Amino acid sequence: MFYLRLFATYLRIGILGELEYRANFWISLVQSALDLSVALGGLAVVFSHTDTLGGWRQEELLALVGVYFLIGGLIRTIIRPSMTKFMEDVRQGTLDFTLTKPADSQILVSIQTVEIWRLVDVLIALPVLSIALLRLGARLGLVDTAVFAVTLLCGGLIIYSFWLMLSTCAFWFVKVENIQVIFMSMWQAGRWPVSIYPAWLRAVLTFLVPVAFATTVPASAVSGRITGATLVGTVALAAAMLLVSRWFWRVGIRFYSGASA
Amino acid sequence: MEQNSVIHIDQLSKVYTVNEREAGLIAAMRSLVKRKTRDVKAVDAISFTVSEGEIVGFLGPNGAGKTTTLKMLSGLLHPTDGSASVLGYRPWERSRDYLRRMTLVMGQRNQLLWDIPVIDTFELNRAVYRIPEAEYRLAVEELTELLELASLLQRPTRNLSLGERMKCEIAAALLHRPSVLFLDEPTIGLDVTMQRRIRRFITEYNQRTGATVLLTSHYMADVEALCKRVIVIHHGKLLYDGELTGLADRIAPFKTVEVKLQNGLGGRPLAQYGELVAETEGRVTLRIPKVDTASVTGRLLAELDVADLTVQDPPIEDVIEHVFSQSPSPLGDPDPQQAQSV
Secondary structure, three states, X not given: OHHHHHHHHHHHHHHHHHHOOOHHXXXXXXXXXHHHHHHHHHHHHHHHHOOOEOOEOHHHHHHHHHHHHHHHHHXXXXXXXXXXXXXXXXXXXXXXXXXXXXXXXXHHHHHOXXXXXXXXXXXXXXXXXHXXXXXXXXXXXXXXHHHHXXXXXXXXXXXXXXXXXXXXXHHHXXXXXXXXXXXXXXXXXXXXXXXXXXXXXXXXHHHHOOHHHHOXXXXXHHOOOOOHHHHHHHHHHHHHHHHHHHHHHHHHHHHHOOOOO | OOOOEEEEEEEEEEEEEEEEOOOOHHHHHHHHHOOEEEEEEEEEEEEEEEEOOOEEEEEOOOOOOHHHHHHHHOOOOOOXXXXXXXXXXXXXXXOHHHHHHEEEEEOOOOOOOOOOEHHHHHHHHHHHHOOOHHHHHHHHHHHHHHXXXXXXXXXXXXXXXXXXXXXXXXXXXXXXXXXXXXEEOOOOOOOHHHHHHHHHHHHHHHHHHOOEEEEEOOOHHHHHHHOOEEEEEEOOEEEEEEEHHHHHHHHOOEEEEEEEEOOOXXXXXXXXXXXXXXXXXXXXXXXXXXXXXXXXXHHHHHHOOEEEEEEEOOOHHHHHHHHHHOOOOOOOOOOHHHHHOO
């Protein structure tokens, strides 16, 4: 509850901050519209040649695009700006202010910057997802919807934990911004179901950089192709990564304060 | 241990392991793979106690270990050795209860968010510290009055001058009414008027709330105005802990004698009486070892046509400079009695 209120405060500050730079809103809007056009255009090209792609039908892929924009939007709105700010704070020594606050440092760091205009991606994702769900509607039951929600949440948590672990490396190496760039380019691959990629790339996108869990898995939940094993695996992975990333954060803080050096 | 002691540290030490690298590209490439490291003792077995409501000046040249000590006391750094207790907490355990009762202000770093009005950073701190609405309003009101912030609060931080920003920084750090303040160079880079304003504020805050203050500064005026007691460290070691007025006696055993002669200098070699510090139009300033003050003054009066003569303690800046120019320690090890009493 306390952290929700704190998040609301950061959200408010995010809005205030961004209102100072209104041009950013239009740039974000144009960028998101372009991204969406490219994604939808890609789909149109593919389906003008074939009816299914790697076993996925058109509306299923539309759902995937929706998921891709939704999670991507949340990453760009909260996770990426907060983690960028965190790395800056490590470099400039202003992290000290965060660490002397009477609140959980990991949570503070994770929600400290909200780039409000990036929510445009989320706003775009919702109608795309709705259309896809409506077209899939006939086969979509209550259980499927619940499973979809669970996988979406787990996908988000997996990506968050992964990103937190990457950022935590800043305690040792100080400058690790490039990792983010690498991650964002891997993320692009999540626009398509991982099953269309060659085996090695599929393995990378599943196990090395867990993009598959945030896009392909939730999308396969709505298209009814998710297996029980995948569902259990996704939930277990989300829980494990949350715990491991928290542990790693603590190790990082201990290193930063010279407790383990 | 004294009664009401708020800060108590005992044999506190911090050793940093730093990377060493020779100049040049090849050396830089080599260090990507293998790093040479060296241990640096930033703080070396320091002990002192600060009582409730005291304002203590923490002095030393750059790199003496002041900031490292403040960071250990505010819970940011683990000591390598020794112990510390602030308000009964071990700082580096970072208990929330402790963090809620202390604050850290760093003159060189900002916690105010750059793009938004100052009052919104205040709001954020209110949320983080869970300050009840009524208390928060009272605190903002009081700080606004004391620091004259009324015209600043609605402006984004980036539009403020350095001095205005510092006033707001201090206010942001005090909204939760901490009872222990660690101020690291709170007046750095500010003009004299602003320095004076901030000094006056620290005194006021201390008197109103009875808060304990440990402050570092390079400006002796700050220290003279605020601190009865100073702690001097150099190369990580404690050099002096006691009254500011005793500092000169103890570590600068000389006096300043200013002489004005009846008929100008007339080329008389005054250097034979003591070390010549300054000389302007018949007025000469000499530095004389304290033990010789009486005899030298006597000789001056007897041998020259003196119009005016004053004997003074040297300015505190000179004393400090004198200490730090002699390394590692002009005193040898600090007298343990001196270090513990006061």
